[in-house]
Amino acid sequence: MDGKDRRKDWVARAPRTAGLERIEAYFGGRGYEMHRHDTYAIGRTLSGVQSFHYRRGLRHSLPGGTLVLHPDEAHDGQAGTDAGFRYRMLYVEPALVQRMLGGQPLPFVPGGLSDDPRLRAAAEPLLRTMSQPLDPLEEADALYDLAQALATVAGQRGGRRAFDYGAAERARQRIHDGLAGRLTLADLEAASGRDRWSLSRDFRALYGVSPYRYATLRRLDVCRRLMLAGQGLAEAALAAGFTDQSHMSRHFSAAYGMPPGRWLAMLRAGA
Incomplete structure (x- = not known):
């Protein structure tokens, strides 16, 4: 991926596994509008300054730290300097985290940024490369370590379950x-x-997230799979249970910070 033209924004996706999506991307300016999704977004800035609004503040991610955006928290993304920024991110479904934590409230890391070396070390196997699929056992071990690191860094202690x-x-x-x-x-x-x-x-x-938001985002997952397989936006929207293309596009932009047409174009540029 080092040879990609930095004058153009691009996104490259790693081979996807159940409950886990990984990307590497470059943006020369504004990347995403304000949006929110129902996964953890955990990653690192590889070069440049990655700026984003999060929980009533403007944050700046530099190489060396770890980004931890909590599910359903609104955020955007843009370059903090004229050089643009390059980053890797993994999106982890809360259901996966729950399998390792066993019914605790989801860990929350304030501010969206962490310099804790335990969290960086736990995320490293999942962010080391995007070009190759992860070994299934390596992925399972890494996800377990990541869930435990999130709980530790968030100051979460085990105890009697308060939820069903x-x-x-x-x-x-x-x-x-x-x-x-x-x-x-x-x-x-x-x-x-x-x-x-x-x-x-x-x-x-x-x-x-709420049950309604969860269902809407799963329908968007169906849309993305169909669009990547070559189906048109209108057909994908109907197949996923939306009333029409406009209905789907509104939810898509709210979840991913860009309309579906731009998302597809950037994936083609990153291929």
Whole structure:
């Protein structure tokens, strides 16, 4: 990737595995508008200054530190200098983190930046390279270490569970099973065996977003797969359960900070 033309913005994706997406990208100026997604975004700046608004402040990421953006927290991204910035990022589903933490509230790292060497070391195997797929056992070990490092750096201590993880997980699986149709809180209530308001509280604490946001973002996952396979935007939107292309595009921009057409163009530039 070192030979890429730095005059153009580009994004390169690593081979994807279940629950984990990894990218490397370069932006010469403004990269993303304000947006929020339901994954952790954990990464590092490789060169330049990566500036972003996060939790009512403007942050600046330099090479050497670790970015940790919590699920469902609004942020953008732009170059802090005329040289642009290059970075690697991994997007980890909260459900993966929960499998290692067993029902604790998601760890939160204030400010979106950390200089803690434990977190940098834990993220290193997942950010070392983008061009090759990870060995499955190496990935599993690295994800476990990353979840533990997040909890440690966030100052989270183990204790008695305050949330019904089993009920929330049953609701999450019901969402995956029902993406093609219309989902209601009554459906999730029936699937989980828990009243809807307790379920909504637990779901947000354990997976970082509301059940509705989670379902919308899973539909966007379907759209991205279909678009990458060559399907048109309108057809992908309908196949994923959106009412039309405009409906999907609004949600896409809110989740990823750019419209779907630009996302596709940047992936082609990074290929």
